[in-house]
Amino acid sequence: MQIKVAITDDHLLVINGIRTMLAPYAHIAVVYHTTDPEQLLPALADTGAQVLLLDIQMPGMDGIELCKQVVKHYPDIKVIALSSFMETHYIKQMLRNGAVGYLLKNTDPETMLAAIEKVYEGEQFLDDSLKQSLLNEVLSGQRSSNYEIPLTRREKEILKLIAEEHSNQEIADMLYISLRTVETHRLNLTQKLAVKNTAGLVKEAIKRGLLE
Secondary structure, X not given: OOEEEEEEOOXXXXXXHHHHHHOOOOOEEEEEEEOOHHHHHHHHOOXXXXXXXXXXXXXXXXXXXXHHHHHHHXXXXXXXXXXXXXXXXXXXXXXXXXXXXXXXXXXXXXXXXXXXXXXXXXXXXEOHHHHHHHHHHHHHOOOOHHHOOOOOHHHHHHHHHHHOOOOHHHHHHHHOOOHHHHHHHHHHHHHHXXXXXXHHHHHHHHHOOOOX
């Protein structure tokens, strides 16, 4: 048995780290990797990949939506979400969109191996700490305390101005910062809140109680 694995993450350092972690296991073969999510869908057809490790926070494309597209076009590929966040919100979004596993990027090699093997065999996989977060949410009837994502003071300022429908240039002028800085903060906000556009950003910010 050999399990063919593909990796998509916008940081090559992460990809190389995963490849190093998996190298000792002869039955695991990394057959494809990319830092460009735009390349993933057309490339998968020729890889023979059976398991995909997919970063959910990538510039230019929402990894959560990309997961949905992968599952739609390649239903036999098992998707494991990779994330730095353990918020239950992200976990549930990925599972709803077809992922069968969720791993934190700081996981150890043994856990990653177990995740790949289990999803390959048709099971779901969540790290024990993630299962506990979901259980806590169910038992308390509330979102996990980790649901809130910390924003910097500047991000909060820009989020408020975005919600007030100011343009990037108007925000730059009001805060005496460059247009590029505003664009960078806006991108960071959409990535942190896992949304694709301004409407989604404002909606998610209200849901999380980030706008007063």
